[in-house]
Amino acid sequence: MLYYVIFFFVALGAKLLFALVTIYLLFPAERSCNECDGETLLLQMGAGGRMLSRLCLGALQRRWCPACRWEGFTRRGPAPESGAAIASGPTAPTSP
Numbered sequence: 001m002l003y004y005v006i007f008f009f010v011a012l013g014a015k016l017l018f019a020l021v022t023i024y025l026l027f028p029a030e031r032s033c034n035e036c037d038g039e040t041l042l043l044q045m046g047a048g049g050r051m052l053s054r055l056c057l058g059a060l061q062r063r064w065c066p067a068c069r070w071e072g073f074t075r076r077g078p079a080p081e082s083g084a085a086i087a088s089g090p091t092a093p094t095s096p
Contacts, residue, residue, distance in 0.1 A: 020055065029075040033065035040065045040074075049073070 033040050040063040045053060052073075053060040064071045 024059075024075070027060065027073050027075045031063070031074070033068060033070050034072070035070045036065060036068040038065050038067040040070075043071070 028034055031040055032038065043062045043064050045062045049060075049062055059076045061074050061076060062072070063074050
């Protein structure tokens with residue numbers, strides 16, 4: 001009986017686990033839009049999206065781009081940079 005359980009896990013369970021990990025890694029990990037590279041907004045998920053997020057240990061988000069109207073799932077990416085870290089444009093040289 002134990003051999004059937006082991007065979008069942010190897011034949012079906014491992015393949016299902018591999019497929020879920022592969023699909024999870026296909027989702028983009030950035031908060032920027034895939035289409036126009038604009039900033040996206042976080043959306044509330046429906047029941048199916050919440051269930052999918054729980055399967056991925058809460059690491060999935062549903063995001064929307066107001067610029068190009070793109071909507072889709074993303075992985076939780078790094079937090080956006082603070083305003084102080086944004087580089088300013090080139091400055092004019094000063095003459096003594």
